[in-house]
Amino acid sequence: MKKVFIFVSIIFLLLACEDNSLKPETAETLIKERLSKMPGRSVSFYLGAMTDPSYKPVYKAIATGKYLTFKDDVFVEAAGKKMPMFEATEEGKKIFQCEKNRCTVEVCSTVFDRFNGIVNTGKYANAEYQVKTVCDGELYEIFKPLADKQYIKPETTIEKAEFEFSKEDKKWILK
Helix, strand or coil: CHHHHHHHHHHHHHHHCCCCCCCHHHHHHHHHHHHHHCCCCEEEEECEECCCHHHHHHHHHHCCCCCEEEEEEEEECCCCEEEEEEEECHHHHHHCEEECCEEEEECCEEEEEEEEEEEEECCEEEEEEEEEEECCCHHHHHHHHHHHHCCCCCEEEEEEEEEEEECCCCEEEEC
């Protein structure tokens, strides 16, 4: 009987001392997985007649003819006057996400950079990490004047994440 008690006590002690702390590799995998599902930074613009003259130089700069066209003086019947017109090409319609005449296009992606630290508190953990906004490629170069006006640029920001250890699944979950 003593041997059974000692054996059970040792097993219980080993299970109680099991290390379930969140490892940086696990947290990094979970964060990268979540970031891959999130959309990147997007610029937004309106198609059709241009009513805000301050955007005219920007719209002219991004209307390269590949995705967008810019016509300077188009008579708009509803306004009763000639106005600049901004339109999407067939190629542009494939990459823009539009709702009515408001469109967006992703010009930057968000990627995991590095951990600043992890604090484990039992079945919960908190992590602080850095995320880079990477802006490169053809779309960013074309839409850079609009991205600059909308304060979208390459940058590194500090983010926080909360994790919870699931005893049923024996794994960490990003909340």
